[in-house]
Amino acid sequence: xxxxxxxxxxxxxxxxxxxxxxxxxxxxxxxxxxxxxxxxxxxxxxxxxxxxxxxxxxxxxxxxxxxxxxxxxxxxxxxxxxxxxxxxxxxxxxxxxxxxxxxxxxxxxxxxxx
Amino acid sequence: xxxxxxxxxxxxxxxxxxxxxxxxxxxxxxxxxxxxxxxxxxxxxxxxxxxxxxxxxxxxxxxxxxxxxxxxxxxxxxxxxxxxxxxxxxxxxxxxxxxxxxxxxxxxx
Numbered sequence: 001x002x003x004x005x006x007x008x009x010x011x012x013x014x015x016x017x018x019x020x021x022x023x024x025x026x027x028x029x030x031x032x033x034x035x036x037x038x039x040x041x042x043x044x045x046x047x048x049x050x051x052x053x054x055x056x057x058x059x060x061x062x063x064x065x066x067x068x069x070x071x072x073x074x075x076x077x078x079x080x081x082x083x084x085x086x087x088x089x090x091x092x093x094x095x096x097x098x099x100x101x102x103x104x105x106x107x108x109x110x111x112x113x114x
Numbered sequence: 115x116x117x118x119x120x121x122x123x124x125x126x127x128x129x130x131x132x133x134x135x136x137x138x139x140x141x142x143x144x145x146x147x148x149x150x151x152x153x154x155x156x157x158x159x160x161x162x163x164x165x166x167x168x169x170x171x172x173x174x175x176x177x178x179x180x181x182x183x184x185x186x187x188x189x190x191x192x193x194x195x196x197x198x199x200x201x202x203x204x205x206x207x208x209x210x211x212x213x214x215x216x217x218x219x220x221x222x223x
Contacts, residue, residue: 043201
């Protein structure tokens with residue numbers, strides 16, 4: 001079956017602009033989580049969507065938002081970009097059940113803010 | 115809150131055994147997972163411990179002790195391709211999957 005697809009793979013934006021990233025989960029997966037990864041850092045949790053509802057949110061400013069559609073595809077949006085937003089943004093899909101914590105990651109979108 | 119602590123870097127020789135430790139503090143706990151990430155790649159799932167004890171998958175084993183809030187990943191017969199970052203992760207009672215900061219493993223010839 002097809003894996004998790006993230007688009008675009010690379011993006012260069014200017015400070016102050018906004019950006020939208022897309023994630024298509026594995027078919028049948030209802031949970032999509034987003035993470036920010038910077039060099040030498042772990043995966044910082046942004047938010048998680050399950051059946052079109054935001055179920056969890058990390059400690060990021062309100063400039064970071066997301067949504068999930070009825071087909072489970074998810075988008076995240078970052079407004080008023082700052083230099084510090086440059087990072088690899090990863091999305092992970094899973095069935096969403098508590099007992100199953102296996103998450104499948106996409107290749108990520110590398111965002112560079114200049 | 116939820117946090118997972120692991121060493122930042124480990125170096126080992128090809129063919130050796132290495133253990134990567136992880137201690138955690140979570141509000142609600144549903145087991146410990148391990149992920150591998152090669153440079154430039156996506157994290158991939160390695161193992162999951164829902165109960166105390168050892169889980170073995172080929173050269174990799176993972177251990178969990180709930181009473182000690184501690185787990186480890188054991189890699190045997192190290193190969194050069196095992197050079198990567200390894201993350202422990204746990205899910206809390208709100209279904210949030212949180213990762214440790216990662217351990218960079220360098221395998222030397």
